[in-house]
Amino acid sequence: MxxxxxxxxxxxxxxxxxxxxxxxxxxxxxxxxxxxxxxxxxxxxxxxxxxxxxxxxxxxxxxxxxxxxxxxxxxxxxxxxxxxxxxxxxxxxxxxxxxxxxxxxxxxxxxxxxxxxxxxxxxxxxxxxxxxxxxxxxxxxxxxxxxxxxxxxxxxxxxxxxxxxxxxxxxxxxxxxxxxxxxxxxxxxxxxxLDVPFAPRPDGCEHGGVSFAAIGTDFNSLHRRHEVVAADVLDAWFPPAPGVRAALADDPDWVARTSPPTGAEGLLAEKARARALPMGSLVPGAGSSDLIFRAFVQWLTPQSRVLLLDPGYGEYAHVTEKVIGCRVDRFRLRREDGWRLDTGRLSAVVTHGRYDLVVVVNPNNPTGRHTPAVDLRSLITASPARTRWWVDEAYLGYVDMDESLAGLAVTDPRVVVCSSLSKMYALSGMRAAYLVAEPDTGAELRRRTPPWPVSLPAQLAAVAALRDPTYYEGCWRRTHALRRQLADGLAGLDEAVVVEEAVANWLTVTLPSHGPSAAQLVENCRRSNVYLRDLSPLSCAYQGRTVRIAVRDAAGNARMVSAFRDALDAPRPGRAPIxxxxxxxxxxxxxx
Structure with missing residues (x-):
């Protein structure tokens, strides 16, 4: 036709x-x-x-x-x-x-x-x-x-x-x-x-991970993984620890056919030991999204009032607004403040807002800013008794695990800390996560957790990863050096391009008004098999001009800089000038 x-x-x-x-x-x-x-x-x-x-x-x-x-x-x-x-x-x-x-x-x-x-x-x-x-x-x-x-x-x-x-x-x-x-x-x-798909995703949520479609979701062309630079998701650039690979390779036939421990008891015990936490405060999950859906559906109703950071991780808006139908307000982070979370301003909003739940991602995705634990602790301690706090620490290892509020979550029933082993431990494909809560809250969530929530390969991999902190600390340090290298390469392409480094394994790039939109640049980069994340749907604060780029190894970073340069120069549909x-x-x- x-x-x-x-x-x-x-x-x-x-x-x-x-x-x-x-x-x-x-x-x-x-x-x-x-x-x-x-x-x-x-x-x-x-x-x-x-x-x-x-x-x-x-x-x-x-x-x-x-x-x-x-x-x-x-x-x-x-x-x-x-x-x-x-x-x-x-x-x-x-x-x-x-x-x-x-x-x-x-x-x-x-x-x-x-x-x-x-x-x-x-x-x-x-x-x-x-x-x-x-x-x-x-x-x-x-x-x-x-x-x-x-x-x-x-x-x-x-x-x-x-x-x-x-x-x-x-x-x-x-x-x-x-x-x-x-x-x-x-x-x-x-x-x-137009630089937007004709129809939204069926679930209405703008997830990352389009790069896997380029590899092939039918798994018939997995060789394409060597051709695609998947920087639209925040998977680690480094491999899992040697002990992880050894645990998975030891007896793969047995690992594939054997049912795992029902409640991931060994994984929780290892986590409790590694972080000096009581095991009764831990709840396992098949990735943080599993825990978000499970907990929020239990706690919230369409009458609940929720406060989210904006810009912020899109899964929280999806679950609260589109799945549950809560009344959601947004706390605006501002570019002119360097996207810093102003805890004094947030305290005033929470005090007068009568919120049932406040979500804080720290370090925040996608802005990449970290709020010191001492500031968050003071903010939460002074907040109304009726307000529950969900603190997402999925990327905290890139800063310092001592900055975790897990200890506060063990003693304060208003606080829950969620953490994933996916991104920090190079286990995204395994889907292993946990949350930390006061023991009664933890027990209630475990009662609502189905048996075998985490697969046996994921449990084995996660335990082995937690037993090798030295390896991962070295990877996190190298990530910072690679991020700076990538930032320098991108900033040198055009003086009007604004590169903002995060504290974790990504950075953001804001395009000049005379250049392509973020969506156009992302599409242009895909012609070079380089996949970046357009942040525009997450927040109008990005004005349709900001992309997020995950850090890769040196070769991957070089390919991204090259594709970015070509995408900036590519012909595009003419827009009327001012x-x-x-x-x-x-x-x-x-x-x-």
Missing amino acids: TRDLQLRTATVEDLEWIHELRHRVYAHELGQHTPNPAGKLHDGLDGDNTYVVAARGSTRIGFVSLTPPWLRRFALDKYLSREELPLLAEQDLFEVRILTVEPRWRSTAAAPLLMYAALRWIASRGGRRIVAMGRTELLPMYLAAGLQPVGRTVRSGAVTFEVLSGGVDELARATTDRYRTMLERLRAQVDWR VPMSRSTYASGTTG
């Missing part, structure tokens, strides 16, 4: 048509603006916002305008103050406006497709809420899409607009449920050129 219906972000050439179509529709057809001799309507947000264009062959059909929150201004600011419409102050709010279709195409799927494209683009940039201005006579169309009136109308010329809003997740579910058949048909017909306009140009006609 020929895919002649195209969706793309606007090019320079598209802008001329957009300005002309605006004039025809909003000046002549609707009377919103006074016609002008130039026959074009410009907009005060031109060059800063994004336009998505629908076209059939060389014929442009329609467009929609998207304004992100990092501009700190919206078209609605001309009509309503932040006091009159407080949602305009929300930090992850995107404005959708000027949905415009050429007259002859208005009875087609062009308008719904543009609205769907806007929703996908916003979700890909971490947007969580949309505000829109919809003409009152078209209100049924917007209601059918899931948008709801907020009780405000604005008037511009002869046109009255209803102010509408909706949550991105709720709009996505409504769209998928209501228009599934149409979307499946359009997917086969559309030449989708064109400064004078105040008199605005006055000649701007759309509302």
Whole structure:
């Protein structure tokens, strides 16, 4: 089937048509603006916002305008103050406006497709809420899409607009449920050129690990593992300790066919010995995700109120918002603060927030910042008695295991510490993790743990790893040197590229506004079999321009620098440049 219906972000050439179509529709057809001799309507947000264009062959059909929150201004600011419409102050709010279709195409799927494209683009940039201005006579169309009136109308010329809003997740579910058949048909017909997948993942969570699809999830082409640089997940670059390999190789036939200890007793005993913890405070899991799902589903309900760090590890938002349906707030980490966790500011929020659960990842993924244990301990000790704290220490070994709050978790029933052996001990494929809690909490979680939660190979590997701390401490030290090497190589590619080192086995790179988006760069790197992680869906704080890169060995790092250089220079779909306009140009006609 020929895919002649195209969706793309606007090019320079598209802008001329957009300005002309605006004039025809909003000046002549609707009377919103006074016609002008130039026959074009410009907009005060031109060059800063994004336009998505629908076209059939060389014929442009329609467009929609998207304004992100990092501009700190919206078209609605001309009509309503932040006091009159407080949602305009929300930090992850995107404005959708000027949905415009050429007259002859208005009875087609062009308008719904543009609205769907806007929703996908916003979700890909971490947007969580949309505000829109919809003409009152078209209100049924917007209601059918899931948008709801907020009780405000604005008037511009002869046109009255209803102010509408909706949550991105709720709009996505409504769209998928209501228009599934149409979307499946359009997917086969559309030449989708936006830097976001046509449809979200089936589970709605933006996990990493796309690199394994390049290797082959059917396991028929595992030789590809030698060709792919998998830096989109934070697996260790180094092999597990020699004792781990010996334990797995000793009698693989017996290891494969034998049921493991029912409750991973040997693993827990070794963990208790290595960290000087009471065994009754430990709960085993098949990776930290297993423990997160199991504990949160037990503790939380849709009425629970949860506080997450933003940016933060996406699994927590997925479980609390999409699986359980909790009321989730976000504590914003700020680039201008170096992504540092301000414990004083967090203390004030928790004290007044009446939260059931606060999640802190330390070191934080993806920002890579570590908060000293003494500061977190003081914060938690002073927090309300009703608030439970979940502290994720999956990467703490890269800092110092003495910074763990596991000792506090043993004595304070409000605190649970979760730690994985996957990333720090090169055991991601084994899926072995544990949490530390006050003994009564630990006992309750163990009662709800199915038998044999951790496989025998994973238990053997984890015990052997814990018995060789010297080997891993050396690997962690070498990781820091490799990370600095990678950071230097990337920073030297373009002075406008911002490289931020983490304290663990990754770094982040923010791309300049004149370069490709994070999604485009990630896609370009995949052509070289280099897989990086686009952080855009995790938080709008990244503005669609930041990637996370896991540290590899020296050869892998060199391949990533080379692929990154090629990706920066690769041709990409043209986007209209910022064109400064004078105040008199605005006055000649701007759309509302």
